[in-house]
Amino acid sequence: MTRPRTLYEKIWDAHVVEQRADGTCLIFIDRHLVHEVTSPQAFAGLRASGRTVRRPDLTLAVPDHNVPTTPRLDAHGNKLPIADPESAAQLAALEKNAPEFGIRYIDAVAPEQGIVHVVGPEQGFSLPGTTIVCGDSHTACHGGIGALAFGIGTSEVEHVLATQTLLLQPAKTMEVRVEGEVGPGVSAKDIILHITGVIGAAGGTGHVIEYTGSAIRALSIEGRLTVSNMAIEGGARAGLIAPDETTFDYLKGRPYAPKGADWEAAVAYWKSLATDPGATYDKSVVIDAADIAPSVTWGTSPEDVVPITGVVPAPGSFADPSKQTAAAKSLAYMGLEPGTRMQDVEIENIFIGSCTNSRIEDLRAAAAVIKGRHKADNVKWAIVVPGSGLVKAQAEAEGLDRIFTDAGLEWREPGCSACLAMNPDKVPPGERCASTSNRNFVGRQGPGARTHLVSPAMAAAAAVTGKLTDVRELMA
Amino acid sequence: MTPLDKVEGRAIPFGLKNVDTDVIIPAHWLKTTTREGMGRGAFESLRADPDNLFDRPEYKGAPILIAGDNFGCGSSREHAAWALGDLGIRVVIAPSYSDIFSGNAVKNGILPVVLPQQAIDRLMEVAETDPVFVDLEHQTVTTQYQDRFSFEIDPFRKMCLLEGLDEISLTEKSDAAIGAYEAKLDADRPWMRPAA
Known part of the structure; x- marks a missing residue:
């Protein structure tokens, strides 16, 4: 019988392309989300070295950081110019880079446009058991649906574009268990603020945090995304919540999610990812949900x-x-x-x-x-x-x-x-x-x-x- | 990437805990499509004070920065490493770093040295008046006094820094392994490809 493993260890093991003598692993990346702020230098690097994007089909680009939140179209449906020339240049760079490198692109005026970490799960592009990266630390968010998701720097964005992999050291594991029922007026945000207060801004450094317990299980996907989103505020490389029926109900029928027989196969696989009984974490914190106030x-x-x-x-x-x-x-x-x-x-x-x-x-x-x-x-x-x-x-x-x-x-x-x-x-x-x-x-x-x-x-x-x-x- | 082995010079005794990358380089400096010139925006809010540490003549161009726990936390922006590099910093010494920042630092030829708080406190003291010496090959930080602190570093990171390696070229040598992984994934879990 194999050793009991945590959710994190199962996802990690399934993504090792190569392990080097020093313990560093080449990890396959299933989904790469790209936005306008941390990608221009990566695309420039590809151009300078004559490289292409290895897996444009696994890459999705959407502008979000710079876009104004005032109306983007005039009365005739024409795009309004962006007043700030620097923001406009950055948005224009993504609009040009995505088609040039063959990447899926959601335009700033498309109905599906939004914050990359809202768009990924909403489109079913982010899936349980996948590795997801983005040049943005709040990529941790996608852990809410059971994906191993983490933020990367621009050099790593270029590395993933060119090779669809990253060179990584395995993280340590940490469990944050929230048991019981939260009181009225207490939301997922209060849960993660409370957790961050308890463990501290560096409490999760070097670790991937798995959030467990009845208070976490009771959360909707929106709530779980909120909790995992702020894993990085506790210093963790990523957050994770085991996928369950709530996750499957949320994802079913979304545009990029598996369909038909593929869906059944996917759900069966996702169900196998939950942390095994008897698996241990390097660090554990238990929180009583009743202690959490707004x-x-x-x-x-x-x-x-x-x-x-x-x-x-x-x-x-x-x-x-x-x-x-x-x-x-x-x-x-x-x-x-x-x-x-x-x-x-x-x-x-x-x-x-x-x-x-x-x-x-x-x-x-x-x-x-x-x-x-x-x-x-x-x-x-x-x-x-x-x-x-x-x-x-x-x-x-x-x-x-x-x-x-x-x-x-x-x-x-x-x-x-x-x-x-x-x-x-x-x-x-x-x-x-x-x-x-x-x-x-x-x-x-x-x-x-x-x-x-x-x-x-x-x-x-x-x-x-x-x-x-x-x-x-x-x-x- | 410029290889890094021995670095000696003045060390900025900064020492603050939980310094986030928004403090290292505020978001409005991120509206650029190049990596250059970030030093002008480095520690902008702190440097608004005319008597700030970074602009004191003795620390101008100092190659070493001494910081507190959890340095570089928050945003993944590599611009923070670019900004430090543009200031001339090649080594940061702190009790701990955010995972993303330390990775970004190494990829830009900046060595993140981890030392216990006690060693940091001593180096902060020395840095007020004297230079600090960092030796990556031997993994030591020393001063002109009797101080000698050894530090640990991941061997892969050490090699990348010593040789100034470009990680993408290194990974491209694994092209066949990546191709084999992709083929197996398509066979075992074909639904992993985006449906639309």
């Missing part, structure tokens, strides 16, 4: 998490001296005093979107809180950015767009938007944003911007009251 960040690292009922911590409350220094710097940047109740922190900007929280379920959760209410007067800027054109169309069919616009929020076109402020959607210096994105880094949402990471329902609650708010108080 959560919010106070600092400039995603590990700086407190329950919404909590207060801004004092730097001196941390045991580690380097964390004390970091916390003091964070508080200075965030303009916060230790001891301040999180619920007293006023918010001027709201961002509902990003590859973490821009799927239909996220928009429904935000709309449920905001319905029949209006944004507070001190909230100057509040945008809702659906993750893809298909999410946008679905939300409009359900009337969610009207709920947002009636409440004074703006309804935008799909893209990465204010998550990383590469397009015109930025938070002004010194102002706060309750944001459903994944990073509260210094300057992430614009120079001097102060980010508080929250769930979609919590962002909606902050929009209504004008300050960080316990969404449970707004739930009837």
